[in-house]
Amino acid sequence: MSDLMARRAALLGPNVPTFYDDPVQIVRGEGVWLYDAEGRRYLDCYNNVAHLGHCHPRVVAAIAQQSARLNTHSRYLHEGILDYGERLVAKFGHGLSQMLMTCTGSEANDVALRMAQAVTGKTGLIATDNTYHGNTTAVAQLSTRRPPIGGYPPHVRRVPAPDSLAPLGGSTEAQAAAFAANVARAIEELEAAGHGFAGLMLCPIFANEGMPGLDPGFLDATVAVVHRAGGLVLCDEVQPGFGRLGSHWWGHERLDFAPDVVTLGKPMGNGHPVAAVIARPDIMAAFRNAFGYFNTFAGNPVSCAAASAVLDVIEEEGLVENARDVGAYALDLLSALRHPLIADIRGLGFFFAIEFAREGVPDGAFCGRVVEAAKARGILLGRVGRAQHILKMRPPMPFSRANAERLAETLDQILREMPA
Ligand code: PMP
DSSP states (O other): OHHHHHHHHHHHGGGSOOSSSSOOOEEEEEBTEEEETTSOEEEEOSOSSSTTOBTOHHHHHHHHHHHHHOOOOTTSOOHHHHHHHHHHHTTOOTTOOEEEEESSHHHHHHHHHHHHHHHHSOOEEEEETTOOOOSSHHHHTTOOSSOOTTSSOTTEEEEOOOOSSSOSSSSHHHHHHHHHHHHHHHHHHHHHTTOOEEEEEEOTTOTTTTOOOOOTTTTHHHHHHHHHTTOEEEEEOTTTTTTTTSSOSSHHHHHTOOOSEEEEOGGGGBTBOOEEEEEOHHHHHHHHHHTOOOOSSTTOHHHHHHHHHHHHHHHHTTHHHHHHHHHHHHHHHHHTOOOTTEEEEEEETTEEEEEEEETTEEOHHHHHHHHHHHHHTTEEOEEESTTSOEEEEOOOTTOOHHHHHHHHHHHHHHHHHSOO
């Protein structure tokens, strides 16, 4: 292990950080389990990429079979991208009937930003504080964890994300109005500065911001503000998409609003790098005219075979229903946890958050200790939020009631033993 750490440090430098004080060497995955080099197994409650469970045999077989037959780019005619894409866009309403494939969520979001600029002829963009939309130059400028060199570019404005601890304005309704008002103010600023307003990018459940509990309709006023100003609502579904919320296939359906553009990634290929942008034909046409698009690897037959197998398994194994039923069961168990620093416990399907705060002040250090302690007991968790003070749990979709009991019991033991 220390040999691997030394080789990483020498070769990869500081840019591929590891999880945990004492990192884990994972050598194998199966279903909800990951196995380390010593044969120890961990319950994966964090990785939303392995949506169907690690190394799902259907996806493995689809990749292997298509790789053995043909893999090439999307400029030749091939049924794979069509069979997949027709199935995928059929899962969307609001006229979102066309697809453009990418390899990563970052690329998908980059394209979405340019779609907004193409449609409006303007450059101004708005995103929320404490968000993350990826790592191209354009989308990295929306992320707030580290200010870009030279400061945030003037065509990007940030608005405070909804936050359970520091409400934008009391009740959920007042929060929603405050969020819309902040977006309206940012639009005015962009227009006054001469950039004009192209679009607002957001994750419909604000996953990286900490997944505050929001009611359907929360974004209605904001969407109206954006559309009145002629801009586009760019909905980053990289985290909530593909049924994770249990109630719906997509986060915007749960919040009940109509986005102009949707981006997909992470779970789409169960680990194979495949991502996409879904938009209306008029938006696709404007993007084509303004920018043109070619992506060497995106939409290749192997990616489409992997992504098709993901849809097959979600549907055949009833995984959205599982996220709904076992998600509700798990949330009941987690809601019974008690600790003086727990400020809130919430969940949607297989997306759970436990927020830690000390007298209203986020406690990221405590949350970090819980993550480390869980790892020591064989459970992998993550954290998010403006102070990294929120436990983030997104297990693979076949997560069972027994898995949920193990998660809740382990957290209960940890919290009992961990003084405030
Ligand atoms: N959007 C969101 C909401 C994300 O969480 C991420 C990745 N964490 C991305 C986009 C970027 O996706 P990728 O890493 O595939 O580029």
